[in-house]
Amino acid sequence: MSQYVWGYLREYEDERDDILAAVDGVFRSGKLVLGPSVAAFEEEFAARHGVGHGVGVDNGTNALVLALRALGVRPGDEVITVSNTAAPTVVAIDLVGATPVFVDVHEDDYLMDVAQVEAAITERTTCLLPVHLYGQCVDMAPLRELSEKYGIPILEDCAQAHDARHHGEIAGSMGQAAAFSFYPTKVLGAYGDGGAVITPSAEIAADLRRLRYYGMRDVYHVVQTPGHNSRLDEVQAEILRRKLRRLDGYVARRQAIAARYAEALADTDLVLPKVAEGNTHVYYVHVVRHPRRDAILEKLKEHDVFLNISYPWPVHRQQGFLRLGWAEGSLPVTERLAGEIFSLPMYPSLSEAEQDKFIDILRDVLATT
Ligand SMILES: *Cc1c(COP(=O)(O)O)cnc(C)c1O
Numbered sequence: 001m002s003q004y005v006w007g008y009l010r011e012y013e014d015e016r017d018d019i020l021a022a023v024d025g026v027f028r029s030g031k032l033v034l035g036p037s038v039a040a041f042e043e044e045f046a047a048r049h050g051v052g053h054g055v056g057v058d059n060g061t062n063a064l065v066l067a068l069r070a071l072g073v074r075p076g077d078e079v080i081t082v083s084n085t086a087a088p089t090v091v092a093i094d095l096v097g098a099t100p101v102f103v104d105v106h107e108d109d110y111l112m113d114v115a116q117v118e119a120a121i122t123e124r125t126t127c128l129l130p131v132h133l134y135g136q137c138v139d140m141a142p143l144r145e146l147s148e149k150y151g152i153p154i155l156e157d158c159a160q161a162h163d164a165r166h167h168g169e170i171a172g173s174m175g176q177a178a179a180f181s182f183y184p185t186k187v188l189g190a191y192g193d194g195g196a197v198i199t200p201s202a203e204i205a206a207d208l209r210r211l212r213y214y215g216m217r218d219v220y221h222v223v224q225t226p227g228h229n230s231r232l233d234e235v236q237a238e239i240l241r242r243k244l245r246r247l248d249g250y251v252a253r254r255q256a257i258a259a260r261y262a263e264a265l266a267d268t269d270l271v272l273p274k275v276a277e278g279n280t281h282v283y284y285v286h287v288v289r290h291p292r293r294d295a296i297l298e299k300l301k302e303h304d305v306f307l308n309i310s311y312p313w314p315v316h317r318q319q320g321f322l323r324l325g326w327a328e329g330s331l332p333v334t335e336r337l338a339g340e341i342f343s344l345p346m347y348p349s350l351s352e353a354e355q356d357k358f359i360d361i362l363r364d365v366l367a368t369t
Pocket of ligand 1 (some may be wrong): 087131157160181
């Protein structure tokens with residue numbers, strides 16, 4: 001069984017009454033799409049981020065697509081981001097017809113190397129898209145300086161960083177818009193697909209509301225193209241409202257699991273996650289690094305332990321994106337990392353006994369590989 005299945009099934013057993021009450025309430029309400037639960041969730045989610053507006057959408061990829069469109073990114077434009085990310089970050093840029101322009105990542109925290117961004121800006125750059133990868137934030141101060149200097153908006157990809165903090169600010173509150181995914185494994189996950197965009201701008205929010213609804217101003221009038229159908233449904237919104245109230249607890253569990261790994265693995269040659277200065281990490285994934293990664297993963301399989309890699313193939317070297325022309329070696333840190341990183345089990349319902357058992361196996365494998 002995959003970690004994903006365990007994680008969600010245990011949570012469901014713990015929270016079943018609340019989840020079923022949410023579903024039943026929506027089914028009995030007579031309103032299944034864009035009703036009161038979506039509106040309430042949007043308000044509560046935006047408020048948690050201290051940002052004026054929230055717009056629920058159908059998934060994180062479309063949150064990025066609609067946000068890019070609402071920020072004015074048009075076909076032929078360039079969007080600066082990283083290749084060490086989940087593919088959908090780049091898929092979204094591609095979907096709006098813009099060209100992803102990659103900068104490399106830091107060797108120590110695996111996040112966007114913001115010092116490389118200025119050199120990547122051209123007259124066609126219309127958006128900076130930092131990815132708060134694995135659960136901690138990109139160094140935002142220098143990025144915001146560039147954003148102001150060149151008048152280019154920032155869209156934060158927060159799909160892995162619900163509730164992450166950066167010098168006291170919360171992920172999603174530091175740009176012109178932020179996109180979230182509520183895919184079930186995420187730090188705040190729905191029971192199906194879901195996503196949201198938050199933004200301080202009433203104008204961008206109004207744009208997003210039209211874009212997710214065929215480009216319509218009201219039921220009869222298309223005022224914007226291309227429109228989408230990218231609505232968040234009531235059931236997922238109501239479940240998310242309830243889970244949002246438990247988000248502190250989910251994050252605390254993830255941090256406690258990370259602290260136990262840090263203690264139990266400190267004396268091994270595994271490179272543990274480095275939390276950048278000013279960051280509070282929420283550990284969507286617990287990424288570690290080792291030069292003999294593949295041998296370690298093979299050995300672990302003999303113990304029935306199957307670990308994930310986030311991500312084994314950098315996006316710029318994937319078949320579908322080779323047409324962008326990023327040669328092997330063009331992003332050396334990203335490419336090196338891809339061969340050395342892997343993820344330790346991390347989900348709130350992982351018990352201490354299970355974690356201890358896993359740690360024993362891992363220590364054994366590390367000592368003999
Ligand atoms: C999950 C994820 C997305 C896409 O979200 P979906 O809801 O799966 O479409 C985008 N960016 C990052 C960094 C992600 O981890």
